[in-house]
Amino acid sequence: MKILYVPLASIRLAASLLIFFVIPFSGHSQNVNRGAQVFELHCANCHNFKDDGIGPQLGGLKGIVDKQYLLDFINNPKALIDANVARAQDKYKKFKSYMPSFSHLDTKDLQDVIAFILEKPSPKSLGKKEKIGLENPIKAGIxxxxxxxxxxxxxxxxxxxxxxxxxxxxxxxxxxxxxxxxxxxxxxxxxxxxxxxxxxxxxxxxxxxxxxxxxxxxxxxxxxxxxxxxxxxxxxxxxxxxxxxxxxxxxxxxxxxxxxxxxxxxxxxxxxxxxxxxxxxxxxxxxxxxxxxxxxxxxxxxxxxxxxxxxxxxxxxxxxxxxxxxxxxxxxxxxxxxxxxxxxxxxxxxxxxxxxxxxxxxxxxxxxxxxxxxxxxxxxxxxxxxxxxxxxxxxxxxxxxxxxxxxxxxxxxxxxxxxxxxxxxxxxxxxxxxxxxxxxxxxxxxxxxxxxxxxxxxxxxxxxxxxxxxxxxxxxxxxxxxxxxxxxxxxxxxxxxxxxxxxxxxxxxxxxxxxxxxxxxxxxxxxxxxxxxxxxxxxxxxxxxxxxxxxxxxxxxxxxx
CATH class of the missing domain: 2.120.10.30 (TolB, C-terminal domain)
Incomplete structure (x- = not known):
């Protein structure tokens, strides 16, 4: 499962967008251990909590994004980008591709994996001098x-x-x-x-x-x-x-x-x-x-x-x-x-x-x-x-x-x-x-x-x-x-x-x-x-x-x- 925009070229996930829906968190207790299993199965191919992989690293999101945003994003990323939600727009521009919908996942699994993600702290800085890479390596277009x-x-x-x-x-x-x-x-x-x-x-x-x-x-x-x-x-x-x-x-x-x-x-x-x-x-x-x-x-x-x-x-x-x-x-x-x-x-x-x-x-x-x-x-x-x-x-x-x-x-x-x-x-x-x-x-x-x-x-x-x-x-x-x-x-x-x-x-x-x-x-x-x-x-x-x-x-x- 991808929580933010990632290149579909790399993850090879079906891009069909399913019907958007909102699932409230009330009435459910989150199981972080189960969330870790869901993350491993659906998310770990492209995400970790240390640095950007195929998709962005997901550490330190607590206090920056709320549960409902993550749930809405997982259910229908396109809806948020079409609605000009600032964070969704930013990730889309950075990764240059839509993330597919994961609304077909079980409601409880979605809530558990979000709880697991929000427990993870920001990655530690290694104290290295930042090395600036190329954002647009090939300037000439096709x-x-x-x-x-x-x-x-x-x-x-x-x-x-x-x-x-x-x-x-x-x-x-x-x-x-x-x-x-x-x-x-x-x-x-x-x-x-x-x-x-x-x-x-x-x-x-x-x-x-x-x-x-x-x-x-x-x-x-x-x-x-x-x-x-x-x-x-x-x-x-x-x-x-x-x-x-x-x-x-x-x-x-x-x-x-x-x-x-x-x-x-x-x-x-x-x-x-x-x-x-x-x-x-x-x-x-x-x-x-x-x-x-x-x-x-x-x-x-x-x-x-x-x-x-x-x-x-x-x-x-x-x-x-x-x-x-x-x-x-x-x-x-x-x-x-x-x-x-x-x-x-x-x-x-x-x-x-x-x-x-x-x-x-x-x-x-x-x-x-x-x-x-x-x-x-x-x-x-x-x-x-x-x-x-x-x-x-x-x-x-x-x-x-x-x-x-x-x-x-x-x-x-x-x-x-x-x-x-x-x-x-x-x-x-x-x-x-x-x-x-x-x-x-x-x-x-x-x-x-x-x-x-x-x-x-x-x-x-x-x-x-x-x-x-x-x-x-x-x-x-x-x-x-x-x-x-x-x-x-x-x-x-x-x-x-x-x-x-x-x-x-x-x-x-x-x-x-x-x-x-x-x-x-x-x-x-x-x-x-x-x-x-x-x-x-x-x-x-x-x-x-x-x-x-x-x-x-x-x-x-x-x-x-």
């Missing part, structure tokens, strides 16, 4: 390119089973044999979509794993999926999902004394029939990873679509694993370590068996094989590498969701360090201060050996980046040579020219405007919510799709009429 893309609505996905949300559509690609579009919902379902736009439920992962957990707002659930390049022959299909706490021995741990909030699991499925409309077959666990918190988990798995049989990269599975919210828990040593799995892109051979758990292979070409570092690591220094995509020329682009300031794209290369948690984009973070503040790079920066983005923007432009695809279709020639991506919360659609991508420099980002049914639109107009939750998909012909996760709609980018 400009409209003069180009427009046209949308055609394909369908609205069916409701799924979590009470707070309708659907959590997250990823789209295509079936390697039938070429049908295949689309996943974080709530556990994968669908096939045929050329008549008819939807079939291919898999409901919750029916196979009794400990499957899905919490809207925390990027948990069915995270990603991928077909093996030899799927037509070996019938192998891969998924990732979350389970609560420890339900099995983990392959990667960070210390027995630290909590485990979730586990991410990679599963290999051997299908009975590779072209069946419904998945039937055997499941085998490949990897299980502990995470210290619910956020920034295993957002992506993917194979190189351009590698050919015999190429060194053929059949190797890339795994985007975030820092697991380690920085929010003040555990920066977890991702900032080449011998740990978190904050990395991993690469494995799922057909091999020379890993420590004997369930997958370690590619001999991985950069840390034979030297200090985790053998599975391909590259490090990411906060939340949410998408991995290949260009036709063989280069790999990773989108990385930032903390308070910078959203970035990187060229992924073996053994590189992209800086997190000591860098955010092309800016430095002082590890003795808050990770929410960035500074200019030091003069001796080259000696640290960090690799910097090929494109970046700050939170004046958007709150969270969403990776996309190089356009490889034929229907819209004007999009050829462009890498299409966007911004999750506000739903802006961008591109960078592939010919301008060069490591060591930042490519200028251009914005694409949208039209549908002959009229200019924005995705926020279509969704009618404060958070669009933008995703991209691509079909077998290379055409690009837009998904608005907030309302479960799928659109195709089509030629103008």
């Amino acid at each position: 400009q409209y390119s003069g180009e427009t893309i046209y949308l055609k609505k394909i369908l609205k996905f069916p409701f799924t089973y979590t009470p707070q949300v309708n659907a959590r559509i997250n990823k789209m690609t295509f079936h390697p044999i039938t070429k049908e579009r295949i689309i996943s919902d974080l709530q556990g379902k994968i669908y096939l979509l045929d050329d008549k736009d008819r939807l079939t439920e291919f898999l409901d992962i919750s029916q196979h794993f009794p400990n499957f957990t899905n919490k809207p707002g925390f990027a948990t659930g069915l995270g990603s999926f991928a077909f093996h390049p030899l799927f037509a022959q070996n019938k192998l299909f891969y998924t990732t999902h979350t389970e609560p706490e420890i339900n099995g021995p983990s392959d990667f741990t960070y210390g027995d004394s630290l909590r485990v909030k979730l586990q991410w699991i990679i599963t290999e499925w051997t299908l009975d029939d590779p072209i069946a409309k419904v998945l039937k077959g055997r499941a085998r666990e490949v990897m299980r990873v502990n995470v210290i918190d619910q956020v920034h988990g295993m957002q992506e798995i993917s194979f190189n679509p351009y590698a050919k049989l015999g190429d060194p990269d053929f059949g190797l599975l890339y795994i985007g694993l975030g820092d697991g919210g380690a920085l929010e828990q003040r555990r920066g040593f977890i991702p900032n370590n080449s011998e740990h799995a978190w904050g990395k892109v991993l690469r494995i051979d799922p057909l091999g068996r020379n890993s420590q758990n004997g369930k997958y292979g370690i590619p001999a070409s991985n950069p840390y094989v034979g030297r200090k570092g985790l053998d599975e690591v391909f590259a490090q220094g990411f906060r939340n590498p949410n998408r991995i995509s290949w260009l036709k020329d063989g280069r790999i682009i990773v989108s990385n969701i930032g903390q308070r300031h910078i959203e970035s794209l990187y060229l992924l290369k073996a053994g590189k360090n992209y800086g997190w948690p000591l860098r955010e984009g092309t800016f430095a973070i002082d590890s003795t201060l808050s990770t929410n503040t960035v500074f200019p790079l030091p003069k001796n920066d080259v000696r640290f050996g960090y690799t910097y983005p090929i494109a970046q923007f700050d939170h004046d432009e958007g709150n969270a980046i969403m990776g996309g695809f190089e356009y490889t279709g034929k229907a819209i020639p004007s999009l050829r040579g462009k890498y299409i991506f966007g911004e999750i919360v506000r739903g802006r659609v961008f591109y960078i020219p592939i010919s301008e991508i060069k490591e060591g420099t930042q490519t200028r980002i251009r914005e694409l405007k949208l039209q549908m049914d002959g009229l200019p639109v924005t995705l926020k107009d279509l969704v009618k919510a404060n958070k669009v939750d933008l995703r991209f998909g691509q079909d077998a012909q290379g055409e690009i799709y837009i998904i608005t996760k907030a309302d479960g709609n799928l659109y195709q980018i089509v030629p103008s009429k």
Whole structure:
């Protein structure tokens, strides 16, 4: 639960605003111990009582804000900002995003957590001389390119089973044999979509794993999926999902004394029939990873679509694993370590068996094989590498969701360090201060050996980046040579020219405007919510799709009429 405005890009909470109501405190005795439990479950991902995390620190509020203000804010933040309440306006301006409503929480839990928060004192000053960071690190804004893309609505996905949300559509690609579009919902379902736009439920992962957990707002659930390049022959299909706490021995741990909030699991499925409309077959666990918190988990798995049989990269599975919210828990040593799995892109051979758990292979070409570092690591220094995509020329682009300031794209290369948690984009973070503040790079920066983005923007432009695809279709020639991506919360659609991508420099980002049914639109107009939750998909012909996760709609980018 977020008591003040926090970046929705970081917390990944459903942005639907529920009906505002006021609950008086009279008639209830507050249970501070229960409030601490509620805080841990709903608030601690982004708040603490020492310094600003993803959201502001909450110590010392007693005597500054009253209980009713906090209750009103939790129930409906938008109502207070629309009413020009000074404190609400101030937090909105600072964090540049709405906080979602939490009025669906139990009345007693709300009162208990507020009582717990109001008991916490202001954080102690360390007596250090204040170091002033950059409030607007990238002054130049993203400009409209003069180009427009046209949308055609394909369908609205069916409701799924979590009470707070309708659907959590997250990823789209295509079936390697039938070429049908295949689309996943974080709530556990994968669908096939045929050329008549008819939807079939291919898999409901919750029916196979009794400990499957899905919490809207925390990027948990069915995270990603991928077909093996030899799927037509070996019938192998891969998924990732979350389970609560420890339900099995983990392959990667960070210390027995630290909590485990979730586990991410990679599963290999051997299908009975590779072209069946419904998945039937055997499941085998490949990897299980502990995470210290619910956020920034295993957002992506993917194979190189351009590698050919015999190429060194053929059949190797890339795994985007975030820092697991380690920085929010003040555990920066977890991702900032080449011998740990978190904050990395991993690469494995799922057909091999020379890993420590004997369930997958370690590619001999991985950069840390034979030297200090985790053998599975391909590259490090990411906060939340949410998408991995290949260009036709063989280069790999990773989108990385930032903390308070910078959203970035990187060229992924073996053994590189992209800086997190000591860098955010092309800016430095002082590890003795808050990770929410960035500074200019030091003069001796080259000696640290960090690799910097090929494109970046700050939170004046958007709150969270969403990776996309190089356009490889034929229907819209004007999009050829462009890498299409966007911004999750506000739903802006961008591109960078592939010919301008060069490591060591930042490519200028251009914005694409949208039209549908002959009229200019924005995705926020279509969704009618404060958070669009933008995703991209691509079909077998290379055409690009837009998904608005907030309302479960799928659109195709089509030629103008």
